[in-house]
Amino acid sequence: MDAFLQYFLPCFYSFVACIAFCVLFNIHTGILICALGGALGWLVYLFCGPVFQSDILQSFVAALFISAYSETMARIRKCPVTGYLLVAFFPLVPGGGIYYAMEHAINGETELFLDVLLHTLGVAGSLAVGVLLVSSVVRLLNIAQRRRHVRRNAAR
Amino acid sequence: MEYDRLLNLSTEIGYGLLESGAEIYRVEESIQRILLAYGLTTGEVFAIPNCITVSLVTPEGKALTRVRRMPTHGTDIDLLELYNDLCRHLCVETPSMDEAEARCGAIRGRRRAYPFWVELGAYFLGAAFFTLFFGGTVLDALCGGLCGLSIALCLTFLTRLRTNLFFKTVAGGAVSALLALGLSLIGLGKNVDFITIGALMLLVPGLIFTNAMRDIMAGDTMSGITKTAEALLIGAAIALGTGVALWLARLIWGGVV
Numbered sequence: 165m166d167a168f169l170q171y172f173l174p175c176f177y178s179f180v181a182c183i184a185f186c187v188l189f190n191i192h193t194g195i196l197i198c199a200l201g202g203a204l205g206w207l208v209y210l211f212c213g214p215v216f217q218s219d220i221l222q223s224f225v226a227a228l229f230i231s232a233y234s235e236t237m238a239r240i241r242k243c244p245v246t247g248y249l250l251v252a253f254f255p256l257v258p259g260g261g262i263y264y265a266m267e268h269a270i271n272g273e274t275e276l277f278l279d280v281l282l283h284t285l286g287v288a289g290s291l292a293v294g295v296l297l298v299s300s301v302v303r304l305l306n307i308a309q310r311r312r313h314v315r316r317n318a319a320r
Numbered sequence: 321m322e323y324d325r326l327l328n329l330s331t332e333i334g335y336g337l338l339e340s341g342a343e344i345y346r347v348e349e350s351i352q353r354i355l356l357a358y359g360l361t362t363g364e365v366f367a368i369p370n371c372i373t374v375s376l377v378t379p380e381g382k383a384l385t386r387v388r389r390m391p392t393h394g395t396d397i398d399l400l401e402l403y404n405d406l407c408r409h410l411c412v413e414t415p416s417m418d419e420a421e422a423r424c425g426a427i428r429g430r431r432r433a434y435p436f437w438v439e440l441g442a443y444f445l446g447a448a449f450f451t452l453f454f455g456g457t458v459l460d461a462l463c464g465g466l467c468g469l470s471i472a473l474c475l476t477f478l479t480r481l482r483t484n485l486f487f488k489t490v491a492g493g494a495v496s497a498l499l500a501l502g503l504s505l506i507g508l509g510k511n512v513d514f515i516t517i518g519a520l521m522l523l524v525p526g527l528i529f530t531n532a533m534r535d536i537m538a539g540d541t542m543s544g545i546t547k548t549a550e551a552l553l554i555g556a557a558i559a560l561g562t563g564v565a566l567w568l569a570r571l572i573w574g575g576v577v
Binding site for chain 2: 244254257308
């Protein structure tokens with residue numbers, strides 16, 4: 165029951181929310197694949213919790229997973245990766261950070277405000293680095309594949 | 321070979337891609353591949369988030385250039401996939417100019433869109449489930465959904481007035497935060513923070529941010545930096561909007577909220 169509340173429910177929530185976001189971005193085919201990416205990404209985030217104890221690192225690992233998942237799915241379905249990546253990332257976006265930073269700013273708690281703000285930027289940065297890493301590896305693979313292709317054609 | 325028509329066609333496809341939310345490198349590569357597929361070796365493309373420039377030199381040595389300015393645009397993954405498919409098709413089969421132009425013209429008609437009420441439902445569900453996701457109760461989720469609806473109506477109205485993205489985000493954030501505070505004063509919602517955050521997720525610049533990162537990695541640093549700045553601005557707009565609402569509420573109701 166504990167595991168259910170701790171792992172299944174949040175992932176289910178993010179799954180449904182991602183379906184709604186698919187509609188907002190006018191995605192028609194492959195809605196379930198996109199939403200599954202969001203749910204699995206959050207599952208990875210939760211599983212990494214006990215190991216890393218830091219949401220910046222957790223976000224980083226989840227970002228790696230989501231990018232790899234999206235690139236694979238885009239390859240399989242032969243369509244742009246943009247949609248998958250976009251929707252699956254939403255549960256990781258530090259929306260709470262923006263809000264709490266703002267709240268501290270209004271209350272005049274400068275130290276807390278800076279703390280939360282820097283933390284939020286840290287999470288956003290780790291997400292960015294996650295996407296960067298995977299997409300550059302994919303570019304490398306693409307170029308290697310194209311080269312092999314060209315070489316094979318030349319050998320004939 | 322009519323290079324004027326080729327130039328127009330490839331620019332049109334690039335424009336469509338950029339308009340529906342493609343990354344810069346995808347736009348540039350697509351145009352370049354079409355030009356290559358039709359036998360040119362001298363096609364040059366330069367795109368930034370709000371402009372595309374395509375230039376080519378015909379085999380006779382005549383230089384042709386087109387520039388298209390991009391207004392502010394949304395995200396439309398269905399349209400993006402259609403243009404991407406068309407580009408693939410043109411590169412593999414290189415049909416005649418007439419057929420290619422006909423296909424390009426037909427794309428807007430083939431695009432599928434959800435009816436308005438489905439979109440409203442999506443705004444409701446998205447905000448409601450993100451409220452639950454961040455730890456709200458079921459009643460909070462209901463309030464979050466209502467705030468999501470208010471954001472939807474606000475955005476639709478302001479889009480009709482052609483307001484810029486920054487102001488739209490400020491207004492959306494302010495309206496939803498005010499509604500969240502009001503609903504919690506009535507006693508319907510308990511956790512104002514979860515409700516507001518859930519509704520805010522609808523305004524977060526997710527696409528801009530991920531695309532910015534991918535652009536930077538692809539070597540389009542300038543576009544990447546422009547988009548990163550845009551994402552940060554929108555983040556600030558969200559904070560500003562909700563901040564104004566919270567501050568107003570505290571001014572009116574005192575320390576209750």
